[in-house]
Structure formats: C-alpha cells, structure tokens
Amino acid sequence: MSPPLRLVLCAVLVSCTSLWSACAPSNELAPPGESPDTPNEGACQVDQDCPAPGLFFCDTVTSRCLAACRTQEDCTSARRGQYRLSQCDTNPLGCRCDNNRCVEALCSADAECEGSGKVCRNGRCAQAPEASAVRACRVAPDYVVGRKGTSVRFSVLAVDAAGRAVMVPSGATWTAVDASVQGGGEGVSSSFVLSAATEEAQASVQARVGSATCTARVRVLGAVTPGRLRAVVTDEQTGRPLPGAVVVAADALGAVTASARTDASGVATLAEPTGAGSISVFHRDFDFLTVAYAGSGGLEEPRHLALPLRRNPTDRYGGYKGTFRNMPTGLDMHTGLAGLSWPDGVTDPSASLLMGPTRRVTFTTLGGQTREATVPAGAYVVLPGTTLKVTDVSAQGLAGVCDATLAGVENPEAEMALGACGTRTAWALGGDIPLKSLPLLSSETMDVGQLLAQTLPVLRTFSSSVVRDVGFRLKVTPGAGTGAPDFSDQSHFVEVDHDFAADQRMELAFPFAIRVPALPRYLGEWMDSVAVLGVARVPERGVVPLGMGMAVNTTPADPNTDQQAGLPGPGLVLVRMAPAHHGLEGSPYELIVTASSSAAENDTDAATTGLASSVLIHRTLEKLPFDPKGSTPLVVSRPFLPVPEGLRLEGRQLRLEPPPESPPLPAMTVLRAVFSNRAQHRWVVLMDVASAENGLRLPIPPASVEEPTGRFEDRTYAGDHTGSRSPLGLQALALRRMGRPEGAALALRGLLEADGVDLAQLGALTVAWSSLNPTSP
Template identity: 45%
Template sequence: MSRSLRPFLLSALVCVLGMLAGCGDGFDSNPGIPVEPKPKPGACAVDQDCPDPALFFCNTAQSRCEPACRTRADCGSSRRNEYALLMCDTPMGCECDMNRCVAALCSADADCEVDEVCRDGACVAPPASVLAASCQVTPDVVIGRPGTSVVFSVWVRDAAGRPVVPRDGIAWEARAPMVKGGGSGARVALSLGEPGVDREAVTVRVGSAVCSANVTVLSPEVPAGGIRVLVVDELTGRSLPLTTVAISNEKGEVLDTALTGLDGAAWVPASGTVGVTAFHPDFGYLTLARHDVEEGRDLRLALRRNPLDLSGGLQVDFVEPRVATPPPSTTQSRLRLGLTGLSVPGLFSEVSTETLLGFEREVEVDAGGTRRLSLPSGTALWVEGAVAPRASAPGVAGVCDLSLSGVLEPELSIAMGACGTRSAWAVTGGLPVEELPLNAFDLGMDPLLLLGRLLVLSPDFHSAVVRDASFRLVPTPGLVEGAPRPDAVTYPENVSLDFEGVRLAFPFAVRVPALPRYRGAYLDRAYVLSTVAAPGRGLVPLGLGAAANVAPADPNTDADSRLGQPGVMSVRMAPAHHGLEGQPYRLLMGASSRAARDDASAGVATSLVVADLAGPLFDPSGEHPVQTSSGFLPIPEDVRYNFDGAVEAQELGPRELRGEVEGPATLIRVVFTNRLGRRWTVLVSPDDLGDGVRVPRAPMGTEDRTFFGDHQGSRSLLRTEVLQVTGRDSRDGLGPSRLASADGPGLDHVGDLTRAASSLDVGRPEVAWLYPELEGQRLSRGSAVRVRVTGFRLGTSAGADGRVRIVVRGDAKGCEEVLVSDTATSPTSGEVELRLPASCSGLGVSLIASLEDPEGRLLRPAVSALRGVDIP
C-alpha cells in the first residue's frame, strides 16, 4: 500500500498529451457558438481574412472565423450590429471569456429574475413540487441525547429518478416527542427531545412524496463512577454493537473494558484522566487520549469502516454530444478527455489512496498509431469519432435503498458495508494538443499542476454530475491472503455522464496564503479545488486551479502568466448543477512538497486551507481575488513515536507519542496503518502531545494495528495530521474532548468544521537488498554490497534517524568487522553501498542489513533484511 496520497493521480492525462503531441490538429474550441453569423464569414487563414478582426478571430485548426471579443460589450448586439450573436440576445447575455463570446451562466437563484430559479446554470421557471415522486432525508438515522441540534436535509427525485430542486412546497414535521420543531425548505435544524425510539420521528413532505428519519434519543442520565460511550458508523449514523470500549491509564495500561449493546452504547467504569478507545474489527480503531472524565461523562465516537476490506464503485460512460460532420478541411484527429470520480465524504485523508481517481491500468489509444498508456481507471482518453472507453470510479460504503439492484434488505446491506450512494462527477473537454504548454514539462511533469493550468486557459471544459449514484461493494479479493486487490473487482452498476454538461464558466482568482516549509524548503506545488458540499454525499469537485512555487521558491506561488501577481492563482469552475443547487460552495487550497520524490528518506508533506465561497465569480482578470482568513498550518515534522512496548528509546517511554506543533492547531490525529489498510487513529490535543501520551495496548484477542501485521512484527505506517477545527464562531477552537462530547458538534462532522489541516506521512523505515540480488548468490572477496533505505534519514546529526549496518553471520572467516554507513550514495533512491572486508569468506553465510539509531542501538522492532550468499 502506498504511503502517499498520490499527488500524481492524473499522471496519465498529461504524460499522454505530451506523447500524442504530434497526433493531429486541435479541436473546435467553440462548439457552443453559432457558425453562421450574419453575414456568414468565409474560410480564413489569418484574422485579417475575417469580416472584422476586432469582432472575429481565425480558428486556424478549423480554418474558419469565430466570434471574438476584448470586453463583454463586444458580445452585445449594439457593438456587433449585423454580426450579432443570437445566444447573447438573452437576459443573461454573454461574457467575454479568453477573448471569446460565450453564453453567461447563473450560479444561484439570486442571479435570475424574481419568478425564476437557477438550474444547471440557466434561469428557468421553478420546478413544481408536484414533480416530486420520491425523497430521501439525510441523515436518515440519528442517535443522540436530549437537546442536541441536528440539521436535516432532503434530496428529491422525480418519477424517472432524476434530481429535482423545488423552491417551495417542502414542509418538515416532528411526529414524535423525540424531536422538537419543524420548518420548511431543503434544510432544517431540529432539536432532540424525550428519550425513546421512533422510525418516523421526523418527516418531510414534498408534493406527494413523503420520507422520514429514524431517531433514537438516549437517556440523559449517566450512572456515576464511569462514562457512557456511544459508538456509531461515521458515514451512516448507525450504531455499532459489539464494539469493545477500553479505558486506559496514562501508562497505556487497560483498566477496564465493555461491549456496546444494540444501541451502540456502553457504560465503563472510569475516573480521572483516561484514554478511551473503541475497537471494532471492521472499522478503524479510535483513541481519545487524556480525556478528563469530570469534564465529560457522555461521549460519542464515530468510526470509519476499514477502507480495503470491501471494494466497489461505478462504471462510467461518457455520452458524446451530437455534432454535425465537420467540413472536409477540418477532418483531423481530435483528442477527448473524461476525468471522473465519486464524491468524498468527511476528511480527504480518511479515503484510501486508490479511492480518489481509481487504479492504474494499461489502455490502448489509436492516435497516429496505437499506443499503450498507463491511466488511472477514472480517466478516459480517446480520439473523436471513436467509442469513448468506460472509466470506473471507486467509492466508499454508505447508505442505499431498494432502488439499487440486488438490494433486498437495505438496512442489512448498510450494516454490512455492502452498498453506498455518492455523487458521480466528471470534468470533460476537448484538448487542442498543438496548443499544450510543452515547456511546462520542465517542471517535473507534475500532471495536477498542468491540468490546473489547462483548465483555466480554456472555456471549453465542462462539468457533469449524477447526484444520486448507488453502487454495491464486495469483499476485496486477496484480503484473506494478506494482499488485497481492490483493482480486481468488477463494478456491475454504471452511470452515464454527459461529455459536455455544464461549462466551467467562472474563471476567477484566489489569493493563496503563505506556503509553509518542509525540511527547510517551501512547499513547491499549490492547487485550489472548487467543490460543492452535498449532505450525505460529500464534496463534489466542480473545478480546479494550480500553480508552482519554483521561481523563486518563497512563501508565494509563482506569478500567473495572465494575472502577473505572485501568490495569486487562477481557478475555473462550474456552478452547482444537476440537483446540487442551493448547497454550499467550498474551496480547498492545498500545497504539497515533492521532497519525497527527490529524497527516499522524506515523507509526503501536505497542507490544506478550507474556505467557504459565497458563489462562483466571473473575474478572469483577477481584480477581486478570493481571500481566506485562515493560513496554512506548519508541517508536523517534530512528532515521534516509540513503537517498542517494553523499553525507552530516544527519550520516549514505551508506546509513547510526543511532539511539538506550531500554529493555531486544535486537534492532532496520529494514524497508524497496517498492511491491510486497517487504521488506528489517536486523537490528542496539541498541549497533551507536547507532554507525551501513551498509546494503549490492544486488549487480548484484538489486533494491534500499530504493527504492520507481517511475520516480522514490524512497525506500521505512520501519518500525523494537525487540524484547526472551529465552531460557528471561528474563534471557538474545538479540541478532541469537545468534539467527542455527546452534546458537542460530533467527530463525524470534523470534515465540515476543519478550517486548515497539515499532514506528514512518514510511512515506515525499510531496508532492502539491491546487491547481491539473489538468495545464495556467489560473491568475490571484497565485493561491494548495496542496500536501499527508505523512510529513514541517514546521519547522526540533529534531525537524523540513524545509520545502516551490515554484519556477516554464519561459518565465515575474517568477517568480524561491522560495516556502517550514515550517508546514501543516491539520496533519491536511498541507495547505500558498503564494501566487504577482503579477508571475509565463507559458504552459506548470511548478510544482515539493519537500521540503528544515532546512538548505535538497533531499532525496535527491528528493521532488517537478510541475504544468504557464498564467498569462496
């Protein structure tokens, strides 16, 4: 399993473009503009061949004149006169986008007339509530205590299953004493009332459609002498019975345990300051470190299902628009791109690396000759005129209903993690290969960077969404054998996405906060992902922007070629559409370091800022860049953990976690991951992390996920995340105990409440043999041997992890010398070379390469590699 969040997921997209740079001419870059203005312009070779070079430009790829502009006024009929454009003769009019007249889109109802609403980017009459044939409340299951406020939302569909977003006619009702309040609209906040259970405690009526939510309210009374812990599934809200809840002391010793009942709750004796851990084999473990029982005796822990235990998703078909056959002079190869995925619920870091855009696979593209290319399964690339290949989008488990084929008992499927419902999304477009900025490959062929630049330079990319996309999940092949293969799963469900859906019609600028450093160097890549937050579905991408930080490498991103301001980035996005209208927009500003690519000892460093966006802007010149009040958090480089449970190491006690973090962090998440992708997350406050906390020992019969799970008993992968989590008031910082409190905002809402996050994925230290290559290989005396060391910083100075040593064991002579190196001959690969003594010889001897700390003590658990050789 990769320890990186794969910032190179789009590698196929850009690498392919470079390979196909000679495959043909560009695309029709203005498919939506009429080709018959009055009078009709003729063929052209240069702009001067057009009727008026101020109003037209020559599309040399198509050899035809197309409407041009410098300002919005150039698109109006008063300026164009006999060359007026019908699409611009509407209330919305046209915008001048990249010197082309394109129809303007709305992004909210406020952009339209009083009697209209904005749907799919156009102002239309409000859909009548009588169109509603079915609906779904989210959350559909709620468990809490009296007084807790819960925000309910409703998704509406028509008789054909298409999304409907009515403006009026939505009425909420509390039908049981467990809930108080009512209201109207697509979203309502209600309070939990009296203890009890009711399957229809909350109902909503939209036209003739009625749907409800199941509500369980626990007693507010918690017996003295202990704490009550409620454990739920983070993504479904369902209770998790038979979860082991363990109470540990400050030394990590387990004091008491209890199993949750059918309602997901357990009472456990506890007093003073304790650690509270929930263990469930099908879910990630969760530890709340150093919780003061007197400050909260009623807790709610939300667990996330193991990401690689079950696999599933959707096959995606791209539906091409019907276009007329181009003139004979323009019949040239054209490249089409579709990039797709499923919405991401909660924190991005909780999703496995393979779930973002799919798994790498080889495909053939017939363009100027057949080429075999490696593409993520969420990417489709084909030549216009050919059949668009299918893409696939992996997803994570959630909820479903009887509308999903093969589901007979929805609650059983949900409890097993065998189904999910997300929003399928895609970014599509035609790519003019000859116009690609090929010099951008000099920056290291970073595909995410290049895609972000391509999007903002063209008005011809589109967004497509299927809001309610359900799928099934099955046990992952190879899991029992210890080598899960989620890429081997075939997805039976499929969705169709329009190749040309809603245009990414809103170019604007974002002022990127000062970039943080990792290992003394500023992060060198930044991106902005524009999304819409869909309740119960997750974040749905609607656009992208990207920039480098190399010229110079300083706190600001490099100046955009169009905007000319360091630290200001161009972004292009579509409005919320296809049933997502009315949901909040959100910007994710991310920064990353390529240090892990250049240094085998480096970890994967990323930082993220989250900003609410009132709505998309049309601001191509960047006169009013979007700004955020939050800044990037520093990379958590100074966080250490002693994996040994018996002895002290490097001033850390057994199983002790300690570190210093800077900035306005409120929550630290330390995540251990074993070889099956199963996690153990420890939540701790910044102050407690500075003092040091002990990770509790796993109870008898429970897998200890701080270890990798191999036969060597080696350490697991390790990632540290630093988060700034706030309440409605941005000054109200939320720490782990407040988030876990039964009357608090909830750990299942951390993704919505996070304003900034920073992480360092250090993986785990490993050593592997390069030479000798084979077991039993024959070596000459005095041979040089080579090993590869990764995830381990060689050296003895401050900040270094230690050295590599090689010893010879067995029936050998003259081999008593211990070979030690604290320097890699190749930092990029982590290759280390040492030379055996000329006097060393023996048959059937063993070469043992191990890692040691700066004081010369072997790491515990041991990190070593064995190779048997003959040295005659």
C-alpha cells in the first residue's frame, strides 16, 4: 500500500476508536444494538432467542438473529425448509457461507456467468450492455510519442447518454486511420505498431463502440543521426510533449558536456555522451529528473530516451466534495473513507495532497461532555446518540487529462498544458463499525498495528462505492511556495456523492487469505506489520481501492505475521474485497502487499532511523476467490526486497554505502532517489546498483530565464533560510515486462529506451519495491 494511503487509513480508524473512547461516559457502555425503547424484530441476546437452532445464531455484535451456516449447503432451500432464504433461491449463483452466515453470492468476472449466457456487472450476472447504449468513448492513452517499431496497447472507456460508465463486453472495433500505425481488431483493448515516422502527432488510432467513435493521436519518431541522442520529454499523466524543458548531459564529475531545450513536440537532440555520466531534465513546473547514463561506450545504448516528468504535486489543487448518502441508520458508528484514484502504487504523490486538510470537530459525548477531535478530509463519521456528525467529505487528485464535457473547459489541450484539470475515479469504503468491536483507549499512546488488526475484521459490514469518471478543475494553491499550502477553499471542487443504497453499493463480499513470504528486516528486527490493499487498475484513471486486509507480527524472532482468528496458521492475512463494479469491470485486479516497520515511531532519536517498507504487487488474479477460512490461500511467492540503506549525498555526489549487515540488492534493481524541498518540489534520480555504489554526481541546475535567480532552483536544498538539505528518500524497484514475475527482468537501460516499455509505465512494470524515507530533513 502506498504510505500516504496507509496513513489515511490509520488516521480514520484511530479517529474512530479515539472518538468512541471519548464518547463513552464510563465503563457502562451503551449497547450497540437498538435501545431498550425501540422494538427490534429478530433481536436476541443468546442463540436460544432465535428460531430453529442450527439455522440461526445470535450475532452478539449487532444483537440480531442471522441465518447461520457451517457449509454452503446450509444456505439452500432443501436444508432450510420453511426458513429458506429468497435471495439465495433467486440468485443464479446462490448463496455462500461467509463467517458462519448465509450471504448472497456475487461474481467478480464474466467467466463466472458463462453458464447463464450473461456477464458480470455490478457483482451480479446480468444481460450484457448493448453497444447501442454507448454515446461517447475515449481511447487511453489518447496521445502517444514513440519510436518506430514500438508496439503500443490502447484501451477504450465508454459512457452512456447520462454520462455513466458502461462496459460493453465486445469492446470496440479498432482501426488504423493512416499508415503511421499498423493494427486493428475487436475488443476492449488492441495493440498497434508504430510503423512510419511522422513530423507531428495525428489522429492515427480509432475505436468505434456502437455509434460512438474516438481516436488517439500518435507521433512516430524516426532514426537518430549517429553520435546524437534524442530525448523525448512528456507530461507523465497526459502523454503530451513538454516544450521548453532543458535537457543536460553531464560527465562523471557532473560537468555539463551538452545541453538542449525541447521543441514544441517535446524533443531535444544533443551530442551523445561518450563516457559514463548522467542525463537530466529540468522544468520549473515538474519534477527534475536525472538518470545514470553509460554513454556510447556501452553496448546497445539507446538513442531515444523516454523521459516523462510528473507535475509538482501541490502547485495546484482540485478534486471533489460531497457526502455519503443512504448510509445505515442503526446505533452503531457509521463511518468510511473517500478518495480519488492515483496513478500508480510506486511513485507516491504528496501525502498532504492525498489527505487534504484535516478539520477540528467539536461534539458532545454520550455523557454530555464537550470534546474535540481531528478528522481527515475524506473521513465520514456519525455516532448516534452524540452530536458527532462529520458527513461532508472531500478528496484531492492529480492533474491529468480532461475533455470539453468538464464545466468551464472550452480548450482541454490548453487546460492540460497548465495542469488545470484532471479526471480520476472517486472511490469510497463505508459502513458500520459495531461499537463492541472498538477498544477503549487506556492512554494517550496506542499500538496502531494492533488497533488496525483488531478493527479491520469488522469490514465485513463495509461496502464499496465508485464513480469511474470524475473530472475536476485545479487552481493555483495559495502558499504553495512557502511550505504551507492552503487547501481550505473548495469552491472549485466538483460535487460528487457516494450512494450506499442497496442497489448502488457493492459489498466487500470476497474474503480470502494470502500467504505472504518471510518479512524483511530493518535495523536487525523483522518488520512488524503487513497491510494489503486490493485494487483495480483502470486505464487512464489509475489505481482504485476495492478492499483491504491487515496483519501484525508481535514476535521479534519470527519473520511471519501472527495467526489471525479463523485462519489455519501464521503468515496468512485475511483480505476483503468488492468486485470491480460500475464501469470498472474488465480492469485487472491487483494486491499491493506492504510490509512496514514501526522502528522510526519507537525510536527516541528519529534522526537515526527512517520510515521503512517493502512492497509486493500481485497481478495474477483473473477473478476474486471466496475463501473465508483460508483453506487454499493465494501464495505470494516472490520475496520482499531488502530495505535500501546507506544512501548519502556528499557535496553533489550520491553514493550508496549499505551497512555491512544489510542484505544486498539484486544487481538489476533500479534505485529511485527523491529530494523534496519545503515547497514539495522534487528532484528524482534514477540509478542502477552499480552506478549508485560507484557514486553519481548531480549537475548544477542550468540557467533559466523563467527563474528570478536566473537559474533553476537547486532542489537538493530545502529552500529555507538556514540552507539545509532537502529530505532524501530512496526506493529500490524490481521491474519486469508485463508487470508479472514471468516477464523478462528490466534494468535501468531498458526502462529508458522509448520503445513503449519505459518510465511512463513504471507503476505497471514494477513487481516489488522497497523504500526508506526520512522522518526529518
């Protein structure tokens, strides 16, 4: 899980627990079910209060009788007789036995509905949507710059007359519009080969769904003159070229040997370095990027470099705001978390941007006391019986693509060039947390890992809500350059509500266990927690959360997570997910498995440690399993990457000097170092292990007429009055073609070449990564 999102989840669950603890007037807690004055059909205290022992049980959390089961057969009408469950009889998939209760079975892929001649939509087997329902479509990516001979895969996103996402099983009819590309066919996606060089981008790939057509623009790059190097600089999130960026080649001592400015098509051509050194790109509105480069003395050196840049994350901000509608109305705590999809699970955006502004809320407890609490912007929290009602949520998103359907956008290309618009998927996970499951806090401190592990199992009551296509405007952030960005004005946020009505929400109906490998070490100890985020990766929209799981490791001498209740042994983590729904169908499922260490939180001298984590990305799920007892767990066989330790900046030289006890990183590991100054402007440096151990010297930022000082800012410095260095974080990445273990391993050299498998697909190509981020400058 990306660290910022994990921080948000921790904040919400900790907030819920601390809020409940603050609300409890004494050790005499209010019952979590209906109050004594409220009649409650099916209310119970013990199993004997329910009809037909064996067919019902008393849920002591909700104090209600629920349909009981030990096996799936216990949910059938043949077994239940007069207590048959209509929803199990009418559903083609029947019911399942989930945690000893009968629940309606859902589907997660079209293949599960093949016998009925239907497809899986919104978790149910239903008639396939007709192509005639589509009124508009979009090709993703819709703008490509690539080298001749490159294969590029395009996908289609379609909407109906009301603008709702619609997934047509047959997909689109794909056509090559001109001779610059070759390809075609049928389906939701199709590959084309860039076959003939063009001077500029032109509409070359067309998709037709019903009566709707959409195109992608393609520019095909020809050969490069021998002895010259061509750098293609683009906006990572839109694929559009970046004119005016300065590309610099430097030798091993950091001295500039060649430089050029990108033209209107984002291309700069310069003399190719003859020896080892670096290539850097500078643009004031985007991350600076430096890559280690071996020069023409190496074998099979690329002549085209793909150098996508990500926009400064907090210079502009925007997103959506709204509420949760049709939430439960019982006496339990109603809560949830909302957000916007992010580009990938590797290059994390700013934590402050994802979390947005926190808010102080004042409320009256069950005992009549006035209390205050801090709640994240995306959190929804309502506790009946108190005045605690935080019902407005908001979320921020990164700039990206948009079109003229977004209100106020007349020229989408101009807005995208400014970073003033974006389109993401709005998501929310919400439901009830029974008060009996929330522990009271006995002190100001708590073990967050234990708290999460104790609270997350109740997510069986949670549901998912998504709105696939949410376009929004971004405006200049007040205070963006001061280190204190002000996100409080949300007048430009688009209005989007999450509907949790029974026919709109999607239950986290797929519980299953995954077996994680031995946890990695940090500072001589095994890492102490594992978080699993279940997501769908949607073309052009990014990563959309659909569920989660959590486990802890409380035994320092043991590399496995503790055994969880209901699972057969240690090392297993229970996950709950909703199926892809409301236009996400067909998007691949992924599990992002994050092992992390609390060493920095427990260190009295935080400067000596850092925030350490190691992540595995599991991409082999064709459909979601249903296995609440963990009888046949998913196995994540790839080992965690070691934590990258020992990176130092001495003068202008970055050097990796890992401690002797640190496990070695594999030779083909790509290292990604990130400086982030107080304005959250970043300088990203990519190296392989060998160049990092030898040392890579950063060039001095070049001249720039746009900057007040006449030179690009040196982002290795924080930009404060004391001249301190910027915090420096480091990631180690294992990359494979197709983003799967069976794909060929990718080294840094292959990642830079503009052949369609490059830095723009970094998140999709990464199968494992680890990081060490600073807790202080």
